[in-house]
Amino acid sequence: MSSMMQPQIILLKEGTDTSQGRGQMLSNISACTAVADTVRTTLGPRGMDKLIHDDKGTTISNDGATIMRLLDIIHPAAKVLVDIAKSQDSEVGDGTTTVVLLASEFMKEAKPYVEDGVHPHSLIRSYRIAGNMAIQRVKELAVSIEGKSLEEKKSLLAKCAATTLSSKLIGGEKEFFASMVVDAVLAIGHDDRLNLIGIKKVPGGTMRDSFLVNGVAFKKTFSYAGFEQQPKKFLNPKILLLNIELELKSEKENAEIRLSDPLQYQSIVDAEWNIIYDKLDKCVQSGAKIVLSRLAIGDLATQYFADRDIFCAGRVTEEDLQRVSSASGGTVQTSVNNVIDEVLGTCEVFEEKQVGNERFNIFSGCPSGQTATIVLRGGADQFIEEAERSLHDAIMIVRRAVKNSTVVPGGGAIDMEISKYLRQHARTIAGKSQFFVNSFAKALEVIPRQLCDNAGFDATDVLNKLRQKHASGDGANYGVDINTGGIADSFANFVWEPAVVKINAINAATEAACLILSVDETVKNPKSESAQGDAAAMGGRGGGGMRGRGGRGMRRR
Ligand code: ADP
Ligand code: MG
Numbered sequence: 001m002s003s004m005m006q007p008q009i010i011l012l013k014e015g016t017d018t019s020q021g022r023g024q025m026l027s028n029i030s031a032c033t034a035v036a037d038t039v040r041t042t043l044g045p046r047g048m049d050k051l052i053h054d055d056k057g058t059t060i061s062n063d064g065a066t067i068m069r070l071l072d073i074i075h076p077a078a079k080v081l082v083d084i085a086k087s088q089d090s091e092v093g094d095g096t097t098t099v100v101l102l103a104s105e106f107m108k109e110a111k112p113y114v115e116d117g118v119h120p121h122s123l124i125r126s127y128r129i130a131g132n133m134a135i136q137r138v139k140e141l142a143v144s145i146e147g148k149s150l151e152e153k154k155s156l157l158a159k160c161a162a163t164t165l166s167s168k169l170i171g172g173e174k175e176f177f178a179s180m181v182v183d184a185v186l187a188i189g190h191d192d193r194l195n196l197i198g199i200k201k202v203p204g205g206t207m208r209d210s211f212l213v214n215g216v217a218f219k220k221t222f223s224y225a226g227f228e229q230q231p232k233k234f235l236n237p238k239i240l241l242l243n244i245e246l247e248l249k250s251e252k253e254n255a256e257i258r259l260s261d262p263l264q265y266q267s268i269v270d271a272e273w274n275i276i277y278d279k280l281d282k283c284v285q286s287g288a289k290i291v292l293s294r295l296a297i298g299d300l301a302t303q304y305f306a307d308r309d310i311f312c313a314g315r316v317t318e319e320d321l322q323r324v325s326s327a328s329g330g331t332v333q334t335s336v337n338n339v340i341d342e343v344l345g346t347c348e349v350f351e352e353k354q355v356g357n358e359r360f361n362i363f364s365g366c367p368s369g370q371t372a373t374i375v376l377r378g379g380a381d382q383f384i385e386e387a388e389r390s391l392h393d394a395i396m397i398v399r400r401a402v403k404n405s406t407v408v409p410g411g412g413a414i415d416m417e418i419s420k421y422l423r424q425h426a427r428t429i430a431g432k433s434q435f436f437v438n439s440f441a442k443a444l445e446v447i448p449r450q451l452c453d454n455a456g457f458d459a460t461d462v463l464n465k466l467r468q469k470h471a472s473g474d475g476a477n478y479g480v481d482i483n484t485g486g487i488a489d490s491f492a493n494f495v496w497e498p499a500v501v502k503i504n505a506i507n508a509a510t511e512a513a514c515l516i517l518s519v520d521e522t523v524k525n526p527k528s529e530s531a532q533g534d535a536a537a538m539g540g541r542g543g544g545g546m547r548g549r550g551g552r553g554m555r556r557r
Contacts (some may be wrong), residue, residue: 020521025114028077028516029107035078036104038071039064043097043447045166045482046455049386060382062168063389064096065089077516084508093396094164095501098447102509105446109439110517118432124514126436131510133425134418134444135503141417141476142406142499143491157182159494160401161394163410168390169383173207180212181391184372185398187214197395198323198373201384204356205377215347215366216327217373218320220359221313226303230311232352237311239345239363240288241325241332246314247298248276279336280304286339290350292316292324294332311350313361323373327366400498409490410497411479412448412466418506419444420470448480457485 019027041048042062049062052070061067068085081100088099110123145156161178165171188196200217249272257268280301283291290311291297297314305312316324325332330345348365355375374391378384401407408414422441426434448466452459462480465487469475479495481488490496 022114022117022520024522025120025517025520026111028519028522029111029114031075031078032081032104032107032516035068035071035073035075035081036100039067039097039100040450041454042067043101043167044451044454045171046451047097047167048454049169058382060169060386061389062386063089063393064098064100066389068096068100076522077519080512080516084512088504088508092400092498092501092504094393095497095505098501099505099509101446101450102443102505103512105443106440106509106513107516109443110436110513113436113439114517120517120520122432123436124517126433127440127510127514127517129433130422130437130440131506133422134440134506137418137421138408138414138499138502138506141414142408145401145405145407154179154182154186156407156496157185157398157401160407160496160498161398163495163497164394164397165390168393169386170207170390176208177210177391178394180210180374181394181398183212183214184374185395185402187372188370196323196326196371198320198371199388199391200360200373200375201388202356202358202360202375202377203379203381203384207378207387209356209377211375213362213364213373213375215362215364215373216320216323216371217360217362217375218316220352220361221315223313224297224299224302226299226306227312229306230302231309232311234289234311234350236346236348237289237350238287238341239290239292239324239328239330239347239350240283240286240339240343241321241328241330241345242283242291242293242336243295243321243332243334244279244293244336245295245298246276246279246283246291246293246301246312247296248272248300276300277304282336282339284308284310286336286344287341288339288344292321294318294321311352323371324363327363327368327371329367397498397501400500406499407496408499408502409477409479410495411482411488411490411493412445412451413477413479413490413495414497414502415444415447416466416470416479417476420467451480451482452485455480455482455485462487 038050042050042064047062049060050067052059052061052067054070054072059066059070061070065085065088068082071082073079073082081103084099084103085096088094088096106127110120110127113123114120145153148156158175158178158181161181162174165174165177170177184197198216198218200219202219259265259268283305288310290313291305292312293314294316295314297312302312321332324330325345328345328347331343333339333343346367347363349363351362351364353360353362356377360375376384376387376391378387419441422437422444426437426441429437445463449459449463452462457480462485466475466478466480469478469487477489477491478487479490481493
């Protein structure tokens with residue numbers, strides 16, 4: 001009790017660095033702007049890619065989240081931007097550059113006010129209100145694509161996917177990949193597991209050699225002698241999925257055996273052989289024509305199956321085995337005893353096919369149909385890697401659009417419209433808040449402006465035209481025309497984005513800006529600085545800033 005009564009004396013460790021007040025806020029804002037500047041040029045269909053070289057190799061990417069992750073930012077405040085890019089990536093899958101740009105622009109607009117001594121909380125309050133109004137407005141403007149026929153819906157979804165892909169390296173083939181993505185997403189139906197869509201990368205060939213398998217495909221696994229004698233194609237085979245080794249194992253690893261007579265040794269060896277033959281027999285008796293196992297299938301088993309016209313593959317990855325399981329309706333067995341018919345899967349066609357330099361095991365026409373695999377082809381490794389990331393974005397977008405099927409016009413159209421709406425609203429507010437809401441509205445224009453800058457257009461000119469058009473009342477859908485450098489009806493040109501991308505981006509960017517504006521002190525503990533990576537740990541999203549004064553260093557996230 002008495003200890004609680006004592007006044008607390010706060011002492012910082014030697015070398016602890018604290019910076020406070022306005023200077024600190026301004027420096028945080030500058031750091032965030034610097035981060036946004038690195039991804040700025042990647043926005044939009046004419047955006048540039050970034051080549052990032054680190055100890056893990058070289059990555060070429062246009063994806064905001066990927067770039068932010070690889071940049072390895074250590075500035076504590078700027079890390080918040082990395083976080084929102086990541087969360088945008090996992091929540092909606094697209095709009096990662098957008099969210100970073102918006103957040104930094106919100107802060108940049110706030111900078112003059114902070115310099116003039118405006119209390120951040122007045123700013124934050126106005127920003128929050130403006131953010132909510134913006135989101136409300138996006139929801140109002142969103143157009144539903146519900147109630148269309150399947151064919152119509154398909155082509156609408158393909159357009160959403162094409163918009164996402166148009167900013168990527170594979171943008172040149174966007175129609176080709178967009179329809180592939182839509183087919184893949186529709187194939188898995190309403191299942192939420194993203195890993196039901198597999199993407200397999202096979203270097204070589206051209207992009208157009210990529211194809212979609214309505215089922216599962218995976219690279220031929222390591223196999224033993226005898227494999228070539230196995231049949232490589234089946235119609236309606238039964239598929240047995242295992243999680244056991246089918247290998248001749250010396251049982252000394254499992255048991256200790258004491259012999260009194262050397263002659264008994266032979267019986268031990270025989271027993272070992274009997275165990276494996278027994279297992280193999282049971283596999284064959286199950287009636288399965290295809291045996292897959294997550295663990296090794298040895299040479300003895302391979303030959304045994306070959307003699308009985310059965311196909312086998314060992315060391316199938318967990319993920320692939322799961323996908324075969326959900327596609328074929330089979331269940332993975334951990335024992336070969338009592339394999340009943342119900343646990344066997346099936347598919348219409350199984351085939352082993354040559355794709356480029358690789359051989360693929362392909363299961364198509366699966367009964368539950370809930371899987372799809374995209375086999376990606378292309379020149380360089382980095383290229384295929386980036387293509388995979390781009391397809392991931394497109395897949396996410398189509399899934400979003402299928403789920404909450406509302407879209408908004410892209411190309412900066414929606415941003416301009418919201419901006420206009422907020423400006424109008426600002427006029428009705430009395431007091432300082434008017435300026436802040438206005439600044440928020442102005443910040444939204446960063447999207448069309450950046451799209452122009454990246455395409456080499458005169459941004460001021462295009463923005464003026466856009467403002468005029470939107471003010472005229474009937475131009476709500478007008479955005480940047482990326483082909484001519486003028487303005488065009490984005491909606492009519494099918495530059496669409498799912499509404500949820502914008503909603504999430506505005507929400508996350510506003511939150512991040514408010515969070516960083518609410519921090520006015522950073523405490524750097526020399527110890528945590530030396531522990532790599534921890535130095536940057538910031539107080540998290542609590543919003544309350546940092547309370548690291550106790551000399552205990554900072555909270556870890
Ligand atoms: P993000 O990581 O934020 O998704 P992108 O590089 O994918 O960034 O760019 C997305 C922006 O590009 C969106 O604002 C979208 O509306 C715009 N965009 C995409 N395709 C076009 C197009 N054909 N014409 C104009 N704008 C487009
Ligand atoms: Mg995108």
